[in-house]
Amino acid sequence: MEEKCSIEVLSLHKRYGDTKALRGLTFSVEPGEIYGLLGPNGAGKTTTLKILVGLVRPDRGTARICGRSVTSQRVEALSFVGYIPENPICFQNLTIREFLEFIGSLRELSREDVEEAMSYYLEIFELKEKRNEYVSNLSRGMIQKVLASAAFMVRPKVLIMDEPMAGMDPEAQHVFKEEVRRMVSRGTAVLISSHLLDMVEKFCTRIGIINRGVLIAEGGLDDLRRRAGEEASLEDVFLKLVEES
Amino acid sequence: MKLGKSLIIAKYLIKNYLINPFLKSFRKKHALIAGILVAIVILAAIVIFAIFAPPEPEGGNSSSSASIRKSMIALGLNKYVIIDVVSSALTLIMVFEVIRGRITISVMEEAEYEVLLAQPLDMETYFLGRFVKDTVWMFTFTAWYVSLIPIATDLSKGRSKAVLLPVSIFLMTSYLSALDTLISELKIIWREKKDYLRLTALLYIIISAAHSLLARRISPLISAPFIFLARSIVYCATISESILDVLLSLGGGTFVLILILLAEMKLADRISPEYVKPASILMKEKKFKKRERRKIYSLGSSESVFNYLFRWEIVNRRHIITLALILLATGLPAYILRRFLVAKLGISIETLQFLSLFLIPLLASEALSFLINSSMAKDLAAFWIYRVYARDLKPIARSLMLKYAFYLSEAFLVISVYDAITASPSMILMPLIILPLTILMAFLLLAVVTYLASRRRIIRQAPVGLYMLEELAASLVMVIVISIYMVSDILMKFLLPTIPDIELAVICLVSLVLALILHKILTESLSDLMFSYDVLS
Numbered sequence: 001m002e003e004k005c006s007i008e009v010l011s012l013h014k015r016y017g018d019t020k021a022l023r024g025l026t027f028s029v030e031p032g033e034i035y036g037l038l039g040p041n042g043a044g045k046t047t048t049l050k051i052l053v054g055l056v057r058p059d060r061g062t063a064r065i066c067g068r069s070v071t072s073q074r075v076e077a078l079s080f081v082g083y084i085p086e087n088p089i090c091f092q093n094l095t096i097r098e099f100l101e102f103i104g105s106l107r108e109l110s111r112e113d114v115e116e117a118m119s120y121y122l123e124i125f126e127l128k129e130k131r132n133e134y135v136s137n138l139s140r141g142m143i144q145k146v147l148a149s150a151a152f153m154v155r156p157k158v159l160i161m162d163e164p165m166a167g168m169d170p171e172a173q174h175v176f177k178e179e180v181r182r183m184v185s186r187g188t189a190v191l192i193s194s195h196l197l198d199m200v201e202k203f204c205t206r207i208g209i210i211n212r213g214v215l216i217a218e219g220g221l222d223d224l225r226r227r228a229g230e231e232a233s234l235e236d237v238f239l240k241l242v243e244e245s
Numbered sequence: 246m247k248l249g250k251s252l253i254i255a256k257y258l259i260k261n262y263l264i265n266p267f268l269k270s271f272r273k274k275h276a277l278i279a280g281i282l283v284a285i286v287i288l289a290a291i292v293i294f295a296i297f298a299p300p301e302p303e304g305g306n307s308s309s310s311a312s313i314r315k316s317m318i319a320l321g322l323n324k325y326v327i328i329d330v331v332s333s334a335l336t337l338i339m340v341f342e343v344i345r346g347r348i349t350i351s352v353m354e355e356a357e358y359e360v361l362l363a364q365p366l367d368m369e370t371y372f373l374g375r376f377v378k379d380t381v382w383m384f385t386f387t388a389w390y391v392s393l394i395p396i397a398t399d400l401s402k403g404r405s406k407a408v409l410l411p412v413s414i415f416l417m418t419s420y421l422s423a424l425d426t427l428i429s430e431l432k433i434i435w436r437e438k439k440d441y442l443r444l445t446a447l448l449y450i451i452i453s454a455a456h457s458l459l460a461r462r463i464s465p466l467i468s469a470p471f472i473f474l475a476r477s478i479v480y481c482a483t484i485s486e487s488i489l490d491v492l493l494s495l496g497g498g499t500f501v502l503i504l505i506l507l508a509e510m511k512l513a514d515r516i517s518p519e520y521v522k523p524a525s526i527l528m529k530e531k532k533f534k535k536r537e538r539r540k541i542y543s544l545g546s547s548e549s550v551f552n553y554l555f556r557w558e559i560v561n562r563r564h565i566i567t568l569a570l571i572l573l574a575t576g577l578p579a580y581i582l583r584r585f586l587v588a589k590l591g592i593s594i595e596t597l598q599f600l601s602l603f604l605i606p607l608l609a610s611e612a613l614s615f616l617i618n619s620s621m622a623k624d625l626a627a628f629w630i631y632r633v634y635a636r637d638l639k640p641i642a643r644s645l646m647l648k649y650a651f652y653l654s655e656a657f658l659v660i661s662v663y664d665a666i667t668a669s670p671s672m673i674l675m676p677l678i679i680l681p682l683t684i685l686m687a688f689l690l691l692a693v694v695t696y697l698a699s700r701r702r703i704i705r706q707a708p709v710g711l712y713m714l715e716e717l718a719a720s721l722v723m724v725i726v727i728s729i730y731m732v733s734d735i736l737m738k739f740l741l742p743t744i745p746d747i748e749l750a751v752i753c754l755v756s757l758v759l760a761l762i763l764h765k766i767l768t769e770s771l772s773d774l775m776f777s778y779d780v781l782s
């Protein structure tokens with residue numbers, strides 16, 4: 001039986017110089033959940049996700065993945081994670097193929113697994129003919145797809161994605177969501193930050209809204225709606241709650 | 246630590262930074278392979294020639310090496326002095342690195358942080374992979390020093406040990422970069438107590454300076470950290486040392502390098518990935534922090550460009566204080582040396598004057614690499630903004646020209662202060678007199694830099710450093726600029742003291758006018774160049 005994994009964030013604090021990016025943020029994501037993290041620009045979403053993948057060190061508080069602290073048991077914790085960064089940043093002079101091989105060998109996947117995953121994901125993201133193209137020659141959306149392929153390829157128990165669909169065309173977004181749902185059905189815990197409220201509304205199973213580094217609301221779409229009137233869309237809810245906080 | 250993973254990291258980083266950029270620019274693979282083969286054959290021929298060249302008869306005065314040797318000895322520069330000077334200069338560079346504010350492990354592409362370090366790796370594994378990559382990188386660069394073998398052979402009167410020169414240089418670059426990383430690590434680990442670290446560094450300089458004064462020679466305290474390296478390089482070109490001496494100092498250097506590496510690995514896991522950043526991002530952050538409160542959009546667009554590219558960078562307190570400190574740090578020792586020590590140490594005043602020739606490459610390369618990197622990262626990274634919004638490119642060209650000329654002149658001012666103290670007071674006018682030349686150099690540099698910048702993709706999300714080919718192009722211009730400056734410095738030293746004051750004033754005036762005219766003309770050409778590169782890309 002496979003071990004199920006969760007994401008736990010416990011009163012995180014982080015400041016950059018004078019800016020307090022996080023001020024005691026707490027939430028958790030259970031296996032099989034798609035948790036949408038919403039918030040205005042500068043709310044601290046990216047900071048949170050970066051702490052979860054060990055790229056930023058929190059000043060206080062803990063972040064755990066599958067029960068492992070991302071600061072003190074970094075390597076173990078990260079071995080469960082697939083991560084898509086906020087900006088389409090990728091090694092400019094590697095080909096798609098080389099990049100995926102790179103990630104595959106760092107994750108100790110077998111050669112066959114890498115080949116198989118590569119042909120599968122490049123197929124569904126329609127990048128098959130581009131597999132020997134250098135990353136510097138790809139468009140923003142294409143790089144995003146490559147990064148998604150890399151994150152999915154490692155069969156993560158936890159998926160952490162920072163605005164992953166920005167720049168993807170509708171078809172790719174569809175494929176992307178299907179793929180995430182498939183993984184969720186196998187018990188993957190998904191944390192996704194986004195500004196695409198329509199998407200979050202239909203796609204996420206639970207939503208957290210943060211502003212200025214703290215959680216101001218959390219729950220299913222219905223819970224949130226109740227706080228802003230029955231007919232409200234997520235957009236209304238979002239605007240109202242952020243206004244109030 | 247996982248050795249296997251370190252090697253994987255090294256392999257793909259080398260592909261990304263070294264091999265693929267070459268493959269990309271040579272579409273036809275066999276052309277590339279042929280080129281590499283030719284290069285290897287030439288290098289091999291040089292080595293073989295050096296080994297089998299007939300040794301010159303002892304005491305033969307006909308060769309150029311004999312005259313080089315003679316003139317160096319006339320200046321009071323024997324091999325011991327050179328070893329001492331080189332090794333203490335290297336130590337000082339590293340101590341300067343400790344004192345400097347930058348706290349980061351710098352990388353060329355942001356992906357190394359965002360993508361690579363988000364993988365399950367411990368930092369030790371990453372650092373080792375990085376070291377292997379750096380080593381290979383430096384190896385490809387130092388391979389070209391093979392071409393120095395004939396000179397070393399000549400100087401050493403045909404000793405075959407000269408063949409080891411590139412190895413020594415390679416060791417030196419590895420050592421410098423490993424030490425640099427170690428220093429960065431220490432700065433990160435002790436970031437809370439960074440003032441103590443700086444104080445220690447300062448104390449170290451003061452104590453070794455005091456010791457040098459008392460001992461009336463450069464203190465081993467300051468030359469020791471690099472003594473093996475300096476020896477391994479200088480001994481390749483001496484007559485009396487045997488190949489064994491070279492090998493011994495190489496061995497000593499390698500041993501210390503291994504110690505440095507072990508320390509680096511030991512500390513690696515105490516470094517948070519947060520500090521692994523591309524230099525370009527850091528530059529941006531720093532600017533951003535300071536300028537948030539400034540009005541970016543002042544009157545016209547040309548004025549805001551001027552503010553952004555030139556004024557804020559030059560006319561700020563930090564910059565001026567730094568310049569003053571550097572001036573003081575060169576002027577004061579020069580004064581003390583000249584006033585009190587020349588007589589006691591028994592070195593000639595010419596040696597002292599000669600040292601400014603070491604200063605030029607040091608300062609100029611520091612200024613130049615800063616300029617080039619900041620242009621690529623900041624000024625010209627936003628090239629597309631200018632393409633879209635700027636009415637014409639002239640304000641940008643003008644501001645950039647001014648900025649480059651300013652930085653170069655500042656570097657030269659430091660040298661002229663040194664020269665004025667050790668040689669002749671009128672040397673202080675040097676930056677003004679060669680101003681037209683400086684403008685010309687600024688133009689040359691900018692033409693190359695904007696060309697490189699325009700070759701990059703219009704909108705790139707990930708700021709990156711210089712790649713191999715760009716690095717080569719940039720270092721080529723740097724070499725040109727530095728040599729021109731060195732030549733002018735030598736010329737000025739001969740000429741200036743002989744010119745009467747009135748004529749000097751006239752020359753300065755003429756230079757100034759000439760510089761202004763040149764600036765005007767070259768700004769035009771630069772903006773034309775920028776425009777045409779732009780259309781090309």
Ligand SMILES: Nc1ncnc2c1ncn2[C@@H]1O[C@H](COP(=O)(O)OP(=O)(O)OP(=O)(O)O)[C@@H](O)[C@H]1O
Pocket residue numbers: 016017019020021039040041042043044045046047048530
């Ligand atoms: N490296 C940094 N240095 C200084 N300040 C930073 C840094 N990174 C983030 N910040 C600041 O921290 C705060 C939170 O930033 P963060 O990137 O987490 O926001 P976000 O919610 O992801 O915003 P967006 O929706 O625009 O992506 C902001 O005020 C930002 O300016």
Ligand SMILES: [Mg+2]
Pocket residue numbers: 045046047086162
């Ligand atoms: Mg963000």
